[in-house]
Amino acid sequence: MYNEFMITVRLSQKKKELELPGPRRVMDLLADAGVRPTTVIVTQGKKLLTKDHRVEDGATIDVTSVVSGG
Amino acid sequence: MKCKRCRRAEAAVELPSHHAAFCPDCFFIFFRRQVTEGIRKLRLLAPEDRVLVCVSGGKDSLVLWDVLMDEGYETDGLHIDLGIDGYSDRSKGKVLAYAASRGKTPIVVELAKEGIPIPEAARCVRMQECSICGTVKRYFFNRIAAEGKFTVVATGHNLDDETARLLGNLLHWQRGHLVRQHPSLPEEEGGLVRKVKPLWRVSEMETAAYGFLKGIDYVTEECPLSFDATSLVYKEALSRIEDRMPGTRIVFYQGFLDPSNPLRNGPWAAPAADAAPMPGDAPVVDTMRATEVDAGKNGGAPQACASCGAPTYAETCSFCRLKERVRKARSLRAAKVSR
Numbered sequence: 462m463y464n465e466f467m468i469t470v471r472l473s474q475k476k477k478e479l480e481l482p483g484p485r486r487v488m489d490l491l492a493d494a495g496v497r498p499t500t501v502i503v504t505q506g507k508k509l510l511t512k513d514h515r516v517e518d519g520a521t522i523d524v525t526s527v528v529s530g531g
Numbered sequence: 532m533k534c535k536r537c538r539r540a541e542a543a544v545e546l547p548s549h550h551a552a553f554c555p556d557c558f559f560i561f562f563r564r565q566v567t568e569g570i571r572k573l574r575l576l577a578p579e580d581r582v583l584v585c586v587s588g589g590k591d592s593l594v595l596w597d598v599l600m601d602e603g604y605e606t607d608g609l610h611i612d613l614g615i616d617g618y619s620d621r622s623k624g625k626v627l628a629y630a631a632s633r634g635k636t637p638i639v640v641e642l643a644k645e646g647i648p649i650p651e652a653a654r655c656v657r658m659q660e661c662s663i664c665g666t667v668k669r670y671f672f673n674r675i676a677a678e679g680k681f682t683v684v685a686t687g688h689n690l691d692d693e694t695a696r697l698l699g700n701l702l703h704w705q706r707g708h709l710v711r712q713h714p715s716l717p718e719e720e721g722g723l724v725r726k727v728k729p730l731w732r733v734s735e736m737e738t739a740a741y742g743f744l745k746g747i748d749y750v751t752e753e754c755p756l757s758f759d760a761t762s763l764v765y766k767e768a769l770s771r772i773e774d775r776m777p778g779t780r781i782v783f784y785q786g787f788l789d790p791s792n793p794l795r796n797g798p799w800a801a802p803a804a805d806a807a808p809m810p811g812d813a814p815v816v817d818t819m820r821a822t823e824v825d826a827g828k829n830g831g832a833p834q835a836c837a838s839c840g841a842p843t844y845a846e847t848c849s850f851c852r853l854k855e856r857v858r859k860a861r862s863l864r865a866a867k868v869s870r
Binding site: 473474497499500502504508509510511512513514525526527528529530 | 532542543544545552555589590591691692735736738739740743744751752753754757758760762763766767770773774
């Protein structure tokens, strides 16, 4: 559900969605989500975000793992 | 953060290993330069090559195909449908959609139709899925390339893949595998087509960023059968080192590839009797070359497989032996059920 006072962090591969308070930097959001920054790309719509990008309240970001196995 | 190249646009990709950050346009230039430099340095491809690009539907292989087409190489895509419920259909869908967007029709091999879908084959012969998958894929990569008169097979292995494989081979002192590990495996007598890995200089993060920024719709889910692949353990270890010491991965791999490295030349390079995979290591081994070539290391040229005609040093190739084991296991199971 949309929450204008929180940031929605979607972890697609883990099929998990978190609501975290903002505004905060991407690297801080990842730390709270327990994700190592160098193993993922973080996107907002069609934009790729750097780890120091500040995400505002009400935003939704997608975290996609880049690690392929096998 | 501003782009370190144009110094105007906002950066979208940070690369600590290069002390750089790029906006999308400058990153495209950087990424393509990394790939073309990797091709040039090791002479992986020539302008007249006909390249068979193996595309799984994941980021690396689709990005590789995209870059090679943009660089003007003559390419066709080959997709192996592994016969894994749901996952294979979704992967194939991504390949077909991408190919259509570039006006291409990929060659598709369906393992279910070939009588050897990976999950069932693994159950039948009680082997690791990744091990069987490697054998089967390499067989078809080579066969389709030879039949289609392609001069080279290209796969999307990146720097993370290659360093994980290198670490695994070093930890187990796999001399035979170390000698053969290289982004370019030459053509061999008897019909083994040349194989190259043009993405050897770029990381997984870089290919993911390139794919996203170029709008390439790749499959992001992992193969459900590879969740416990040993290569993931090596990747995580290297990734933690890279976090603390950016640039370590490329130094590690470039140092290994240095022609003066004694691991590649000198007494070490003699074929060793330790080329058999360690438990759990199957995914990081080029089985077709390893098993077939090792079988013939006592001399003699490869011959045609008695069953399918593929190059082999044994009477029948590893793929046909595997297929026969699956067939026998199926017959045995059917006989038990009918009793």
